[in-house]
Amino acid sequence: MESSINSTNAPEPVGHYPHARRVGQLLFLSGVGPRERGTKIIPGVKQDENGHVLSYDIEAQCHSVFKNVKAILEDSGSRWENIVDVTVYLTNMKNDFPVYNRLWAEYFKVNPPCRTTLEINCLPTPIGIELKVIATID
Numbered sequence: 001m002e003s004s005i006n007s008t009n010a011p012e013p014v015g016h017y018p019h020a021r022r023v024g025q026l027l028f029l030s031g032v033g034p035r036e037r038g039t040k041i042i043p044g045v046k047q048d049e050n051g052h053v054l055s056y057d058i059e060a061q062c063h064s065v066f067k068n069v070k071a072i073l074e075d076s077g078s079r080w081e082n083i084v085d086v087t088v089y090l091t092n093m094k095n096d097f098p099v100y101n102r103l104w105a106e107y108f109k110v111n112p113p114c115r116t117t118l119e120i121n122c123l124p125t126p127i128g129i130e131l132k133v134i135a136t137i138d
Contacts, residue, residue, distance in 0.1 A: 019075075042125065085133070089132070
């Protein structure tokens, strides 16, 4: 069984792709950021009138991205505890990794999934974090 899934509770994709694709009992999420659904608001980000980032709060973005991942999982018939692998993209590893790592431990207290964390120079919108997730479906 293979199908594309679009969540009604997660932010709209910024391109032509689904929120997730189910293949058998596996669920592959497209990159998920911290934007809020129906808006261009990014929690914790302050921008000037030209859209340049003045400051950002990585903790607020982490909470928001986790919330968005959870929404996609649940709308796809999966759940948070079914996450098996996460690729994390940070735009500032030195400053943001300690906060992200602390929050990760809070969200995954027991049996955390595999994880790879990469620093990249930018993401398609002015965000500091994006997650690529693989989960199972019961």
